[in-house]
Amino acid sequence: MTYTTKKYEEPASPVGTVAELFAGVGGFRIGLAPAGFKTVFSNQWEPSTKTQHASDVYVANFGSEGHCNEDIATVDAIPEVDLLVGGFPCQDYSVAKSLNSSKGLEGKKGVLWWEILRLVKQAKPKSIFLENVDRLLKSPSAQRGRDFAIMLKTLGSQGYLIEWRVVSASDYGFPQRRIRVFIVATRNSTVPSSAREFVTKSGVLARALPVSAHTAEESVFLLDDEPDVISQSFNLGSAKSPFLNAGVYFDGEVHTFKTQSAYAGQKSTLGDVILPNAEVEDGYFVDPDRLAEWEYLKGAKTIERTHKGSGASYNYAEGKMAFPDLLTNPSRTILTGEGGTSPSRFKHIIKTDEGFRRLTPTELERLNGFPDGWTALGADGKQISDVRRAFFMGNALVVGLIERVGKVLAEDIQARRG
Ligand SMILES: C[S@@+](CC[C@H](N)C(=O)[O-])C[C@H]1O[C@@H](n2cnc3c(N)ncnc32)[C@H](O)[C@@H]1O
Known part of the structure; x- marks a missing residue:
């Protein structure tokens, strides 16, 4: 499949407004945006970090209107939007009843769920559309x-029906096996x-990602x-x-199912996003003297380790x-x-005619x-380092999945308006 780079365009006549939290x-x-939503x-x-690189890249691409670069805990209010979205860190959500009953529940300080x-x-x-690591269902x-x-x-208890699904992007034709809930x-x-009919057919996620x-x-x-x-x-x-990999919660009842993706469209692979070597700087090619180190890290092995607390040794x-x-x-x-x-064991390495190499920031994007080049520059026009660009993509998500869900959410907003 030939790769075509996309451009970001704000919708001309938006279907609905969005507040994007943990925006990265x-x-x-x-x-x-291609689903018709305007982020306000x-x-x-x-x-x-002191320097706010992700916020800086965000502003470089979208401008500063409606953007706020402060701890979410200090954001007093957001506009009344149609859709609230965010990919937030997975943390410990434990709560206790406050001794002072007027305060209600007390979650741990700094836990972002309470801010949301x-x-x-x-x-x-x-509507609300959130993304997280699938570990959230097991923590x-x-x-x-x-x-x-x-x-x-x-x-x-705020009046929402909630559905969820664990999705691997590659199951819907995207070139990365990224699993998220x-x-x-x-x-x-x-x-x-029928909860089963909803989860497998008529819910937002089932219509977007069959x-x-x-x-x-x-x-x-029951909860x-x-x-x-x-x-x-x-x-x-x-x-x-x-909690199984899909489900719906309403009226205090959890209905959870183990589902299988059903997708018959085009598939893509890592090979589809690869740039010609002529466009790749030398620094991405693995130094042949270090190839053995890479091979060792990628290989099967048993390492003797010492338990930090007890000092006992064990095999990893x-x-x-x-x-x-x-x-x-x-x-x-x-x-x-x-x-x-x-x-590193986890960095990608591909084999090319001119040797082994890592992936470039553009390929990660x-x-x-x-x-292409989305994370290359900060708002001041300064180049963002490649390490940081890779970090942003490690934190980010597969945009095409968001577009698919966004289109169904847009249909529903239009249907509600009649
Ligand atoms: C998983 S990433 C989301 C990435 C984003 N969806 C994207 O496409 O780039 C979570 C983001 O939340 C931000 N974050 C963490 N703590 C925060 C806080 N207290 N207030 C606001 N943002 C926070 C992080 O800096 C990070 O960019």
Whole structure:
């Protein structure tokens, strides 16, 4: 398949407005624009660095109107939009009842879910579209699924029907095997007469990202306890999360199913996004003297390690990684450490006529469906380092999946308006 680079264009007559939280370099905004959405507010703040590189790249591409570069905890209010979106970090969501009853629930400080919930209560968006690592459905390890249960309970009590699905981008034809959980919430939605029909056919995610009508497993359970009780007792001691890879929550009931993607369209692979070597700087080629190091890191091995606490030694085993990465398959997930010359087990390496090489920032942008060169410059026109560009793509998402979901959300907004 030949790769065509896309351009970002704001919709001429928008179907709806969007607030983009945890905006990074704008993956939601890029994907939602061709679906007809105009992003009118964005928030991005990186807690770990003084210089705000992602926010800077965001402004370089979209301008500063409606953009806010501060800790979400300090954002008092957002505009009343049709759609609230964000890809947020997976954290511990445990809660306790406050001793001072007027304060209600107390979640841990710095936990971003509570900031999202606060802004949902304030802006009451009609729809919410969130993205997270699939680990969210299984966290924390001592109480598998507790955090997601707290999320469903607290968002559900704001009048939302919530659906979710674990999606691998390559299952829908994209060139990266990036697995994420998508969560879509709709306010004042009609309650489905059949949860199975909803999850496999008529829900937003099922229409955007089709699945087979056959589901391998299903289960139904209530979340009738208050969040502080869920926090203390949900699934204590069980090794398995009760949340399967898809589901819907309404009226205090979780209906969860194991679904299989159903896609018969075009497929793409890592090979489709690769630039000719003539356009690739020498620094991306692996120094032949270091090839053995790469090979070692990618290989199967058993390493003796020492347990930090007890000092006891144990064997750590890891399997073999593909080396080089095959151009005929979708890539593996891009991680934030993908950039830089040092050998690594997880960075992609491809074999070309002129030797082994790493992926360039443009190729990483293409694997996520961002326009070529999207992260090259900051708002002041200064070049962004390649390591940072790779970091942005490790944090970002596959834009084409967002566009697919966005189109269904746009249809629903139009249908509601009649
Ligand atoms: C998973 S990334 C989202 C990336 C984004 N979807 C994209 O396409 O680039 C999460 C983002 O949240 C930002 N973030 C983390 N803590 C934050 C906070 N307290 N306030 C605002 N943004 C925060 C991070 O800097 C990061 O860019």
